Amino acid sequence: MRRDFAARAGNGRVGSRLVSETDRVRVWLLSLKPGERIGFHTHVLDYFWTAVTGGRARSHYADGRVAEVTYAPGDTQHHRYAAGDFMIHDLENIGETELVFTTVEFLDSANPPLRLDGAA
Numbered sequence: 001m002r003r004d005f006a007a008r009a010g011n012g013r014v015g016s017r018l019v020s021e022t023d024r025v026r027v028w029l030l031s032l033k034p035g036e037r038i039g040f041h042t043h044v045l046d047y048f049w050t051a052v053t054g055g056r057a058r059s060h061y062a063d064g065r066v067a068e069v070t071y072a073p074g075d076t077q078h079h080r081y082a083a084g085d086f087m088i089h090d091l092e093n094i095g096e097t098e099l100v101f102t103t104v105e106f107l108d109s110a111n112p113p114l115r116l117d118g119a120a
Contacts, residue, residue, distance in 0.1 A: 012114025
């Protein structure tokens with residue numbers, strides 16, 4: 001896990017698939033089957049996510065925290081980052097059903113967008 005963290009810190013690919021991008025937003029789909037995981041990635045842009053399906057997930061954070069969360073369809077969270085602020089984490093589906101999120105990043109945030117590595 002440490003190797004994955006070191007290799008992927010600074011990766012701006014925050015979903016499974018980039019669905020749409022304009023000069024203002026990036027819209028992502030994140031879909032994880034049971035046991036699947038999206039590797040470490042970095043959030044620097046203001047964004048929100050909405051759970052399309054319910055389920056359970058585990059995230060590891062750069063500060064060492066591990067969080068397990070239960071999601072219901074429609075759950076939504078908004079995040080803002082000041083200049084120089086960021087969050088690095090992964091997400092693993094620890095439930096028994098597919099977990100699907102839509103994430104919208106705002107490109108006019110205080111920080112410039114990060115690169116989009118090829119692997120999710």
